[in-house]
Amino acid sequence: MMEETLTKKPVVRKPKKGKRQPMTWSLIKNQRQLIWMSVPLLAYIILFSYVPIWGWTMAFQDYKPALDFADQKWVGFKHFKFLFLDDNFLRVLRNTLAMSVINLVLGFVTAIVLALLLNEIKKVFWKRTVQTISYLPHFLSWVIVTGIVATTLASDGIVNDVLMKLHLIKEPILWLSEGHYFWGVVGASHVWKEVGWNTIIYLAAMSSIDPALYEAAEIDGASRYKKMFHVTLPGIKPTIVILLIMSIGHILEAGFEVQYLLGNGLVVDWAETIDIFVLKYGIAQGNYSLATAGGIFKTVVSVTMLLIANWIAKRLGEERLL
Amino acid sequence: MGGKSKSVIRLGMIMLLSFSFILAGCGGSDKTATSGDAKAGNEASGGSGEGKPEPFEITAFIGEAGQQPTPDNKIYKKIKDELGVTFKFEFLAGDLNQKLGVMIAGSDYPDIMTGNTKLTAAGAYIPLEDLIEEHAPNLKKHYEKYWNMMKDPNDGHIYILPNYGAYNGEVSSTWYSGPAFWIQKAVLEEAGYPKVKTLDEYFDLIAKYKEKHPNIDGKPTIGFEILNYDWKNWGLFNAPQHLIGHPNDGSVVVNDGKAEIFADKDYAKRYYQKLNEINAKGLIDKETFTQNFDQYLAKISSGTVLGMFDQHWNFQNAENALITQKKHERTYVGLPLVYDEGTRDYYLDRPALNLNNGFGISVNAKDPVKIIKLWDRLIQEDWQKILSWGIEGEDYIVNEKGRFMKTQEQRDKFTDATWKLANKADTLYSFSPKMQGFFSDGNATDGAAQPEEYQAGLEEYDKKFLKAYGFNSYVDFFSPAPENPIYYPAWSVDLVEGSEAKIVNTKQNDLSTKFLPKAILANPSDFDSVWTEYTNEIHKLNIKAYEDRINEVLQWRIENWSVK
Numbered sequence: 001m002m003e004e005t006l007t008k009k010p011v012v013r014k015p016k017k018g019k020r021q022p023m024t025w026s027l028i029k030n031q032r033q034l035i036w037m038s039v040p041l042l043a044y045i046i047l048f049s050y051v052p053i054w055g056w057t058m059a060f061q062d063y064k065p066a067l068d069f070a071d072q073k074w075v076g077f078k079h080f081k082f083l084f085l086d087d088n089f090l091r092v093l094r095n096t097l098a099m100s101v102i103n104l105v106l107g108f109v110t111a112i113v114l115a116l117l118l119n120e121i122k123k124v125f126w127k128r129t130v131q132t133i134s135y136l137p138h139f140l141s142w143v144i145v146t147g148i149v150a151t152t153l154a155s156d157g158i159v160n161d162v163l164m165k166l167h168l169i170k171e172p173i174l175w176l177s178e179g180h181y182f183w184g185v186v187g188a189s190h191v192w193k194e195v196g197w198n199t200i201i202y203l204a205a206m207s208s209i210d211p212a213l214y215e216a217a218e219i220d221g222a223s224r225y226k227k228m229f230h231v232t233l234p235g236i237k238p239t240i241v242i243l244l245i246m247s248i249g250h251i252l253e254a255g256f257e258v259q260y261l262l263g264n265g266l267v268v269d270w271a272e273t274i275d276i277f278v279l280k281y282g283i284a285q286g287n288y289s290l291a292t293a294g295g296i297f298k299t300v301v302s303v304t305m306l307l308i309a310n311w312i313a314k315r316l317g318e319e320r321l322l
Numbered sequence: 323m324g325g326k327s328k329s330v331i332r333l334g335m336i337m338l339l340s341f342s343f344i345l346a347g348c349g350g351s352d353k354t355a356t357s358g359d360a361k362a363g364n365e366a367s368g369g370s371g372e373g374k375p376e377p378f379e380i381t382a383f384i385g386e387a388g389q390q391p392t393p394d395n396k397i398y399k400k401i402k403d404e405l406g407v408t409f410k411f412e413f414l415a416g417d418l419n420q421k422l423g424v425m426i427a428g429s430d431y432p433d434i435m436t437g438n439t440k441l442t443a444a445g446a447y448i449p450l451e452d453l454i455e456e457h458a459p460n461l462k463k464h465y466e467k468y469w470n471m472m473k474d475p476n477d478g479h480i481y482i483l484p485n486y487g488a489y490n491g492e493v494s495s496t497w498y499s500g501p502a503f504w505i506q507k508a509v510l511e512e513a514g515y516p517k518v519k520t521l522d523e524y525f526d527l528i529a530k531y532k533e534k535h536p537n538i539d540g541k542p543t544i545g546f547e548i549l550n551y552d553w554k555n556w557g558l559f560n561a562p563q564h565l566i567g568h569p570n571d572g573s574v575v576v577n578d579g580k581a582e583i584f585a586d587k588d589y590a591k592r593y594y595q596k597l598n599e600i601n602a603k604g605l606i607d608k609e610t611f612t613q614n615f616d617q618y619l620a621k622i623s624s625g626t627v628l629g630m631f632d633q634h635w636n637f638q639n640a641e642n643a644l645i646t647q648k649k650h651e652r653t654y655v656g657l658p659l660v661y662d663e664g665t666r667d668y669y670l671d672r673p674a675l676n677l678n679n680g681f682g683i684s685v686n687a688k689d690p691v692k693i694i695k696l697w698d699r700l701i702q703e704d705w706q707k708i709l710s711w712g713i714e715g716e717d718y719i720v721n722e723k724g725r726f727m728k729t730q731e732q733r734d735k736f737t738d739a740t741w742k743l744a745n746k747a748d749t750l751y752s753f754s755p756k757m758q759g760f761f762s763d764g765n766a767t768d769g770a771a772q773p774e775e776y777q778a779g780l781e782e783y784d785k786k787f788l789k790a791y792g793f794n795s796y797v798d799f800f801s802p803a804p805e806n807p808i809y810y811p812a813w814s815v816d817l818v819e820g821s822e823a824k825i826v827n828t829k830q831n832d833l834s835t836k837f838l839p840k841a842i843l844a845n846p847s848d849f850d851s852v853w854t855e856y857t858n859e860i861h862k863l864n865i866k867a868y869e870d871r872i873n874e875v876l877q878w879r880i881e882n883w884s885v886k
Contacts, residue, residue, distance in 0.1 A: 065426045155608055176612040264612045265550060265835035286819030
């Protein structure tokens with residue numbers, strides 16, 4: 001993600017808007033090294049991103065692993081019907097969207113705030129330390145993180161201990177057995193795990209802001225907060241927009257591990273996401289076709305959302321992905 | 323600008339390099355795989371003369387995670403020296419269904435594979451009945467009584483050789499690994515070793531003990547645990563069938579060969595209402611429904627849990643931890659509880675034939691005759707003794723009465739996993755056909771089933787405990803197992819992947835996972851309304867499809883399994 005946006009910049013700026021260089025043999029010859037270098041990447045994308053689309057045919061069959069393609073039974077939209085007509089589907093979709101939106105909003109706000117704060121710290125050692133500590137959890141797998149979350153939220157865990165000591169609550173709260181808390185717990189775990197990592201890209205964007213702008217603002221008498229709001233934030237706006245567009249494409253990816261590992265019977269109405277549903281009724285039953293149908297649904301939604309977000313960004317005159 | 327575009331190129335180069343590495347890596351592993359296969363093929367096709375053993379390699383897929391034996395393993399070396407056979411095991415790493423999917427898609431099978439209905443359905447095994455009739459008289463004799471049961475319900479062929487459950491003579495064991503209401507020995511000891519028969523007595527004992535000892539080793543005492551995590555759901559689901567005196571048939575109760583679900587029945591309600599009642603008294607762990615399996619084991623290992631409904635093998639590791647800590651009074655006794663005094667408990671069952679679980683020979687095996695002949699040789703008593711007990715004098719001793727015993731040192735070694743990798747052929751033994759019961763000289767086929775060996779290995783605490791009850795082993799707490807009904811057990815019915823029956827079953831489990839905790843934790847006055855909601859939801863499902871599938875297979879078993 002980081003490389004893409006960082007490396008994109010010089011490429012975007014070079015050609016003058018509106019005017020395209022005509023494609024000529026001499027141009028191709030000129031750029032032949034570049035063209036050759038892009039061949040493996042192109043091959044990689046075709047091989048791993050386009051060829052597998054062929055597998056979508058499985059969604060319209062009763063797919064059996066050992067049979068040849070010609071021997072598969074075609075069933076039309078049967079699996080899509082099962083997916084969309086199931087009583088639980090709406091609930092599962094609601095949970096997925098809700099947790100996704102919570103993660104998106106919380107993730108963006110906390111990461112940007114933390115980046116702004118870190119950017120203001122002048123002592124390099126202190127800044128680096130905070131940054132390192134805050135991004136380390138990113139490298140833990142969710143299995144470990146959910147273990148930590150479950151322990152901290154246990155009835156004798158640190159969260160309850162602190163709240164009891166502060167006399168905010170009288171009885172320990174069972175955070176994980178109350179459905180209403182579940183989305184919040186998931187959102188908070190995401191923030192804890194990813195906030196440091198997400199700030200890296202904003203800090204990088206901030207470091208490329210022209211220092212002259214700050215000096216000019218200072219001469220004009222801008223306070224520290226004014227500089228943050230009128231120099232730093234506008235400076236990283238293109239980055240924010242690009243990241244937002246890409247995240248909106250993943251709106252149906254509310255995550256799978258967290259909900260799967262933290263969920264239990266008491267909170268299932270809030271915890272089950274599309275991925276878990278597809279796992280339970282698709283892959284776990286050997287029904288690969290249903291799993292594929294679920295995948296197609298998610299992809300279609302993702303692409304649509306991506307295009308919409310991109311279009312909106314274009315209307316607002318912001319940087320775009322496509 | 324210039325600097326930036328240079329770094330872009332550098333970045334590009336790095337990515338290019340790493341991709342080429344990945345691609346190279348893929349290609350390489352492919353090559354080694356095929357060359358390995360070719361080698362196995364060559365060796366397999368080389369000669370099949372009798373007498374002097376020709377070197378012969380068998381490749382095997384084991385459908386569960388495991389560890390490779392050491393290269394100089396004592397038993398495998400003996401097999402190689404005397405029978406000329408070497409084994410190459412591939413253990414499961416990761417998800418079984420995924421691995422099977424890949425194997426099936428490419429018809430990429432080793433010589434032998436552990437049983438799985440997916441593989442059978444894909445036609446990956448060869449029929450064995452003619453091979454056994456022709457080349458394996460000992461194997462035929464071993465399975466004689468069970469011959470019809472081994473046949474596949476769909477086409478009547480034998481594909482898998484069951485690894486457990488073919489007994490000669492009376493079944494006896496000193497070890498119970500199945501389901502029960504477990505209770506800490508300390509609770510019974512303090513109550514003066516009472517005989518506990520009913521659910522009410524059980525919870526009374528726990529309540530009294532917890533009241534008297536609110537803390538154990540400084541931590542709050544937990545009265546009762548119910549584990550319902552992932553596929554380990556029997557802690558919550560399965561108890562009602564046992565409480566009315568039925569054996570473990572999974573989620574159905576079978577009467578006269580007819581199965582019906584019990585989740586919505588009144589005797590199930592009685593159990594969950596009791597749990598609701600004891601929860602109101604604070605006996606159930608508050609976190610019991612949110613804990614994962616590790617947390618559950620951790621609680622049991624701490625010695626603070628007084629009781630739970632579970633299968634012994636499931637919390638075995640936690641109990642071993644208690645033994646290591648020398649907290650013998652915190653280990654557990656299984657109690658076969660029922661609702662009413664007059665009901666005969668049926669927890670202990672006779673081991674049923676372990677279908678779909680041993681080895682089968684794959685369609686790719688070059689020389690099935692040799693493989694079946696190997697098993698025919700290994701099923702004979704001399705090899706069975708080596709595989710089970712080890713080498714006489716090294717791993718066990720024969721006392722003056724001709725009984726097999728172990729010294730304490732040998733006993734300790736048998737619980738040491740590292741020692742076993744070098745000195746036991748456990749992978750081969752556990753999935754191969756095996757004698758169970760007794761050898762012709764009267765010794766048990768398994769160390770744990772040899773009564774005097776079991777007694778000698780008992781801890782002081784347990785000796786005293788059993789003496790107080792006048793029992794020989796903890797299995798004596800259970801009523802002796804009656805003869806199994808011919809169709810038993812219903813839980814081994816293959817529901818068929820993706821069928822309506824399977825989906826209904828999944829949905830029913832989802833409902834139970836959701837509603838039962840709610841009902842148990844509800845205010846006692848609300849219990850009835852939650853229960854009604856729960857049963858209404860169940861009745862919306864097509865339960866009949868599920869019951870029909872089970873009954874269909876039970877009927878098939880009654881018709882085909884009867885020993886003629």
